[in-house]
Amino acid sequence: MSKFLNLATAGVLIVMAAPAFAESYGLGREALPEEIAAWDLDVSPDGTGLPPGSGSVEDGEAIFAEACGACHGVFAEGVGNWPKLAGGDGTLANEDPVKTVGSYWPYLSTTFDYVHRSMPFGNAQSLTADEVYAITAYILYSNFIVEDDFVLSNDNFTEVEMPNADGFFVDDRAETEYPIWSGEPCMQNCKDSVEITMRATVLDVTPEETAEEAAPAAEEAAAEPAPEAAVEETAAVDPELAAAGEKVFRKCSACHQVGEGAKNRAGPQLNGIVGRDIGGVDGFRYSGTMADHGGVWDEATLAAFLADPRGTFKGTKMAFAGLKKEDDVAAVIAYLKDASANAN
Amino acid sequence: MTQDSKSGTSRRAFLRGTLAAGTAVAGAGMARAAGPDPLITEVQPWAQGLGDGVDATPYGLPIEFESDVIRRNVPWLTADPISSINFTPIHALDGTITPQGCAFERHHSGAIELAKPDYRLMVNGLVEKPLVFTYADLERFPRENHVYFCECAANTGMEWAGAQLNGAQFTHGMIHNMEYTGVSLRTLLEEAGADLSGDKWVYVEGADASSNGRSIPMEKALDDVLVAFKANGEALRKEHGYPVRLVVPGWEGNMWVKWLRRIEVMDGPVESREETSKYTDVMEDGSARKWTWVMDAKSVVTSPSPQSPITHGAGPLVIxxxxxxxxxxxxxxxxxxxxxxxxxxxxxxxxxxxxxxTRFYLDTEWDGSEMLLQSRAMDETGYVQPTKAQLREVRGLNSVYHNNCIQTWHVKENGEAENVEVS
Structure with missing residues (x-):
């Protein structure tokens, strides 16, 4: 009896505690201020949401080269198919418009917001607010929007004028298109003649079709016996060092894969890189330097390359600026050995 | 026949094999057997022995003979397959529902793995009470079921300047159509006591590194937007936003945020990367349309088409x-x-x-001569799908997005088809 009463009282209390506004199911829980602060990072054109901080063009240049240059080029000019962030001024009405931060983006807040939350590719949210201000300042500088002594901060952020701020208009299809393309369409004698004016096969850019073949290929690879050397090296890898290297490797992961099922991306897959022939992965298009070098990747050569890629192999396609800390180089090599061994 | 299927995986091999058979029958009317068919007169192994037990396939994939009905991508389109798109094999499907396993994918930082116990959805901003929901919480709100198409704004985008990709999968395959189960966005906004005034905006973002944030005007948010966790009766696939995605009916696929983690009620649009630098449509004079959310009426003949040639010669034909x-x-x-x-x-x-x-059929009699096949859709507003020339006249060649032009396939006498443009 008393148990029943207690339960009933508890029930009443829960009902009373439900939020007062209409249509409420009382589900979920209140979000804490720390939680909102962690996730609510968006920045609006009027500067709402900007964190306090600042960064200079000068600092930005160095940070950009290290964190962004591998894909976007050290001058923000873009590498391969990766986005160009600078240039393209006055090209929007051309046959091939170049849409960059300088030539196209209407709001500076978009650049800060995106870099802050989603870049670098494969290592998002690793930059401090000051670093993001500095990178944003450098992107502005590379588009000739600010001078080389410019410092961007949350105080002067909204003073920057974006060249294409007035280049956009709200969807007007309802006025400019729908009235033309409506009503009863023509059914008979709609044209006097029809000529073929262009054919897709002339371009020949359609991928050749093959059925899914990845699975059998992977099985074959797995069936090959693992080289014994790799097993011995695994024993020598310091697990803590390899774990540290895994974090460092995030900088590389936009272009390189390692481990089970690793494939060539912008850079070659890195399984068994220590002891592998230089320029030796089938199916990867190396720079001439790398393809013609010969020899194998021993740890010393790899360490030198990772510290200063373009200084060590002049003409390499790898646009990465290099790992400045020796510890990072050692750690990432340990990780590559460890991950390679686990892939076999 | 079954033995041949494995070698018939490339389009060219398929054409070689089937066209020969087609020619023999062409114009012959009802075919006459040259002799008894051994598939009928001889006892076949499948009619004598035994098949798989019910414990062989706890979750099934299509039979091996259908191994060419798969998503495909176009490697030269993007810098990297992690931030890229693939295409639904619409040329090989029928009906209207797209199976999840071959429904196109578009990711901006890869398809992430997010387990239900790790899932959180936050509603904040202009609300009386900012809330956090778990996956289990979402399952306790009243649910709705709806079938909607999801089309990428860039579908057919490679065809602005001319006929380029040879196959309906590649020209029109950035689309899928599924039955969604979920909770209306309105329900969650009301639960948090959101300001539902018509001038407010709802910003939505995903849990992946790209976050893919988009701003949705309140009117649409309250109309038919769904916070979905099931598609075609089962959990969403990883590549489609497991465990929870947004469904924004009739609007461009980029707004259907996957791995949905946050809903913020705001005074204005964020003008995020995806709604300024991307998904805006450059006109001929260099100015750009923004907020082009609605996908206008569109259609395409899926068969015959370049990847689905006519293999039977003249006579009855299903277009x-x-x-x-x-x-x-x-x-x-x-x-x-x-x-x-x-x-x-x-x-x-x-x-x-x-x-x-909507699936359409034209049940027709093919005389074996060349065709320039087109389809033209009309919707309940009276809108008529335009030609490519009409679109270009208004927008020029550099819009990238929202190309809903009439498509032409040149079907040749041998049944092969090619993507062409016509005057």
């Missing part, structure tokens, strides 16, 4: 395709065999459904 409109229901589809000089009205398999794919 089929898909039509859809972000404004509502498809009311009519016309098909032309002569590049738009004359049209006949196709049969809709079912009455058009709101913001969902």
């Amino acid at each position: 089929t395709g898909l039509a859809w409109s972000g404004h509502g229901r498809i009311t009519r589809v016309d098909v032309s065999k002569d590049g738009g000089m004359t049209w006949e009205t196709a049969r809709l398999a079912r009455e058009g459904e709101n913001k969902a794919l």
Whole structure:
């Protein structure tokens, strides 16, 4: 009896505690201020949401080269198919418009917001607010929007004028298109003649079709016996060092894969890189330097390359600026050995 | 026949094999057997022995003979397959529902793995009480079921400047159509006591590194937007946003945020990367349209098409395709065999459904001569799908997005088809 009463009282209390506004199911829980602060990072054109901080063009240049240059080029000019962030001024009405931060983006807040939350590719949210201000300042500088002594901060952020701020208009299809393309369409004698004016096969850019073949290929690879050397090296890898290297490797992961099922991306897959022939992965298009070098990747050569890629192999396609800390180089090599061994 | 299927995986091999058979039958009317068919007169192994037990396939994939009905991508389109797109094999499907396993994918930082116990959804901003929901919380709100198409704004985008990719999968395959189960966005906004005034905006973002944030005006948010966790009856696939994605009926696929983690009620749009630098449409004079959310009416013949040639010669032929409109229901589809000089009205398999794919058929007699096949969709607003020339006249060649032009396939006498443009 008393148990029943207690339960009933508890029930009443829960009902009373439900939020007062209409249509409420009382589900979920209140979000804490720390939680909102962690996730609510968006920045609006009027500067709402900007964190306090600042960064200079000068600092930005160095940070950009290290964190962004591998894909976007050290001058923000873009590498391969990766986005160009600078240039393209006055090209929007051309046959091939170049849409960059300088030539196209209407709001500076978009650049800060995106870099802050989603870049670098494969290592998002690793930059401090000051670093993001500095990178944003450098992107502005590379588009000739600010001078080389410019410092961007949350105080002067909204003073920057974006060249294409007035280049956009709200969807007007309802006025400019729908009235033309409506009503009863023509059914008979709609044209006097029809000529073929262009054919897709002339371009020949359609991928050749093959059925899914990845699975059998992977099985074959797995069936090959693992080289014994790799097993011995695994024993020598310091697990803590390899774990540290895994974090460092995030900088590389936009272009390189390692481990089970690793494939060539912008850079070659890195399984068994220590002891592998230089320029030796089938199916990867190396720079001439790398393809013609010969020899194998021993740890010393790899360490030198990772510290200063373009200084060590002049003409390499790898646009990465290099790992400045020796510890990072050692750690990432340990990780590559460890991950390679686990892939076999 | 079954042995041949494995070697018939490339389009060219398929054409070689089937066209020979087609020629022999062409014009012959009803075929006459040269002799008894051993598939009938001889006892076949499958009719004698035993098949798989019910414990062989706890979760099934299509039979091996269908191994060419897969998503495909176009490697030169993007810098990296992690931030890229692939295409639904619409040329090989029928009906309207897209199986999840071959429904196109678009990611901006890869398809992430997010387990239900790790899932959190936050509603904050202009609300009386900012809330956090778990996955289990979402399952306790009243649920709805709806079928909707999801089309990438860039579908057919490679065709602005001319006929480029040879196959309906590549020209029109950035689309899928599924039955979604979920909770209306309105329910969650009301639960948090959100300011529902018409001038407010709802910003939505995903849990992946790209976050893919988009701003949605309040009117749409309260109308038919769904916070979905099931598709075609089962959990969403990883690549489609497991465990929870946003469904924004009739509007461009980029707004259908996957791995949905946050809903913020705001005074204005964020003007995020995805709604300024991307998904805006450059006009001929260099100015750009923004907020082009609705997907206008569009259709395409899925068969015959370059990847689905006619293999049976002259005689009865089923011409089929898909039509859809972000404004509502498809009311009519016309098909032309002569590049738009004359049209006949196709049969809709079912009455058009709101913001969902509609299947059309033209059951016809092919005389074996060349065709320039086109389809033209009309929706309940009276909108008529335009030609590419009409689109170019208004927008120029650099819009990238929202190309809903009439598509032409040149079907040759041997049954092969090619993507072409016509005058």
